[in-house]
Amino acid sequence: LGKPAWGPTGYRTVAEYTLYYWQMPFRGQFVRAILAHAGKSWDEPDDEAVAKAMGKPAAKQPIPFMGPPLLIDHATGFALSEMPAIVGYLGETLWLTPDDPQVRALTTKITCDANDVIDEMTRQGGMKMWTKEAWAEFRPRLKRWMSFWEVTGERHGLEADRGFILGGDAATTADIVTATVWFTLAERFPRIGTMLKRAAPKTEALARRMMATPALAALWDQTNARFGEAYCGGKIETSLRKVAG
Numbered sequence: 001l002g003k004p005a006w007g008p009t010g011y012r013t014v015a016e017y018t019l020y021y022w023q024m025p026f027r028g029q030f031v032r033a034i035l036a037h038a039g040k041s042w043d044e045p046d047d048e049a050v051a052k053a054m055g056k057p058a059a060k061q062p063i064p065f066m067g068p069p070l071l072i073d074h075a076t077g078f079a080l081s082e083m084p085a086i087v088g089y090l091g092e093t094l095w096l097t098p099d100d101p102q103v104r105a106l107t108t109k110i111t112c113d114a115n116d117v118i119d120e121m122t123r124q125g126g127m128k129m130w131t132k133e134a135w136a137e138f139r140p141r142l143k144r145w146m147s148f149w150e151v152t153g154e155r156h157g158l159e160a161d162r163g164f165i166l167g168g169d170a171a172t173t174a175d176i177v178t179a180t181v182w183f184t185l186a187e188r189f190p191r192i193g194t195m196l197k198r199a200a201p202k203t204e205a206l207a208r209r210m211m212a213t214p215a216l217a218a219l220w221d222q223t224n225a226r227f228g229e230a231y232c233g234g235k236i237e238t239s240l241r242k243v244a245g
């Protein structure tokens with residue numbers, strides 16, 4: 001290593017993790033948020049290195065993977081791909097997910113829902129572009145996704161100014177995932193922000209509360225400084241901006 005690393009206190013020379021992800025928020029942001037919340041340091045190879053790792057034969061990859069994120073934990077050399085698997089691993093090893101089978105299953109469920117939401121926002125990674133008609137058809141579905149978080153939170157006692165998505169008295173992995181999916185979308189696409197405030201006000205407030213904590217607020221500043229307005233990049237972002245920006 002020995003390269004500059006993104007860490008909670010700025011640059012460090014030796015990182016605890018390496019995250020391979022494109023230079024944009026999107027799916028990598030969930031991994032960054034967990035690491036930042038836990039006060040961990042990580043470095044991020046550039047897009048060229050990500051593409052190179054992705055293009056290698058499976059036998060030469062640290063773990064066989066199709067697309068990033070890919071995480072390497074330098075304490076053990078363990079490598080892992082698939083965003084919900086990485087979030088699960090970090091949440092458990094960094095003690096951010098309560099040690100209870102039901103809470104762990106619900107955390108995985110919420111993370112997979114978030115992964116589904118961002119796939120749908122990009123029409124499965126830009127397989128098709130957004131049109132006005134497609135967006136109008138999708139809006140009720142997006143509101144329904146939002147309501148899943150609201151109902152889950154309400155069932156666990158979430159209120160606008162207190163509580164957490166799965167209850168308890170401290171933020172867990174599920175809250176970091178919740179904040180990441182909804183705060184990022186709401187910030188990047190104002191019309192989605194307005195929809196969220198109406199469809200899932202307690203979730204929106206939880207996301208803002210989480211993102212106001214020092215570690216996540218610092219990550220957000222870093223994110224804006226590094227990526228500007230970018231969300232998922234490519235033509236799909238341009239088409240999403242036209243319907244939801």
Ligand SMILES: N[C@@H](CCC(=O)N[C@@H](CS)C(=O)NCC(=O)O)C(=O)O
Pocket residue numbers: 026027028066067068069081082083084115125
């Ligand atoms: N199911 C995977 C999806 C990974 C994925 O689609 N990665 C995107 C970036 S968000 C990519 O660049 N994929 C390239 C490819 O699949 O060829 C996950 O949740 O991590």
